[in-house]
Amino acid sequence: MTATARSAEEQGAERFAAMPEDWTRALAVVAHPDDLEYGAASAVAEWTARGKEVVYVLATRGEAGIDTMEPAEAARVREEEQRASAAVVGVTEVEFLDHRDGVLEEGPALRRDIAAAIRRHRPELVITVNHHDTWGDAPGSPWNTPDHRALGRSVLDAVGDAGNRWIFSDQLEQDGVLPWSGVRWVAVAASPAVTHAVTVGDEATRKGLASLLQHRSYIEALTDEDPETYARSIVHGGLDQYARRNGGQRAVAFELHPC
Structure with a gap:
């Protein structure tokens, strides 16, 4: 993108604030295999390359996502693909x-399982995907799916649950986990209300x-x-879209909620 093009496109657009960097451990909680790969994975690759630890937690195995494949087989295939996908960007768990x-x-029920994961992994940053009704903020924007809406909102609530010893208290007794109130931010990817961004370089883009x-x-x-053509259009298209509010540099943007 040329400087002239950037200037024209950035007119009237407020520049993103930088994502916080003073953390060491993040937990990404999403609904399905591939949810993180439609944009956020490039940010994960950037972070793990800097020595940060990221763990993935998925609410489902995506078994209803392939019309031509029986759910049990789809669950097996999509779990394998997700583990391979995570490994590419430096996520081993x-x-x-x-x-x-x-x-x-x-x-x-969903909050309980997410709170347990937060208590086990004790992250400073929690990442999830768009919980809003739509994928954009313009009238007529595509409607979001029920799973994304339910999952994202439950993540935001479970962060508070994880720090309260009187909520889901049996986890402390049965599983030996301790309350965790150390989450400092929740970052929502693919939100129509993004506020912060992490710049991603060529290697993170490739990954x-x-x-x-x-x-x-x-x-x-x-x-x-x-x-490959499809994936390139999705990944590069998203990173380039956010570049307009990031000084022309490719970026992944998030709606950031301080905790």
């Missing part, structure tokens, strides 16, 4: 909570693209387009 794909319910391409079975069921 991936957990699945085994809630049912497509019918996640916002409420105590983000490779990470999405690990979900080949899902992509091939989703579109007739060449998987």
Whole structure:
């Protein structure tokens, strides 16, 4: 993008604040395999390259996501693809909570499992995906899915639950975990209300693209387009979109909630 183009596109657009960097451990909690790879994985690659630790927790195995594949087989395939995808960006620990794909319910059951994960991993930063009704802020923007809405809102609530010893107290007795009130921020990826961004370099961009391409079975069921062409348009398109408010540098942007 040229300086002239950047100037024209950035007129009237407030520049993103920088994402906090004074943390060592993050927990990414999403609904399905591939949720992080549609943008946030490039930021994860940037962070792990700097020595930060990131753990993935997925509420489901994505078993309802491939129309041509029975759920049990889809769960197996998508779990394998997610573990391979995480490894590309430097994430070695991936957990699945085994809630049912497509019918996640916002409420105590989901909050309980997320709070337990927060108590186990004790992150300073929690990452999730868009919990808003739509994917954009303009009238007629595409409607978000029920799983994303339920999961994201439950994550925001579970952060508070994790620090309160009188909520889900049996976890402290049965599982030996301790309350954790050390979460300092929740970062929501793919939000229509992004506020902060992390700049990503060429290597993190490459890894983000490779990470999405690990979900080949899902992509091939989703579109007739060449998987690499499709993935490149998604990853590069998102990073370039956020570059307009990041001084022309590719970035992943988040809606950041201080805790």
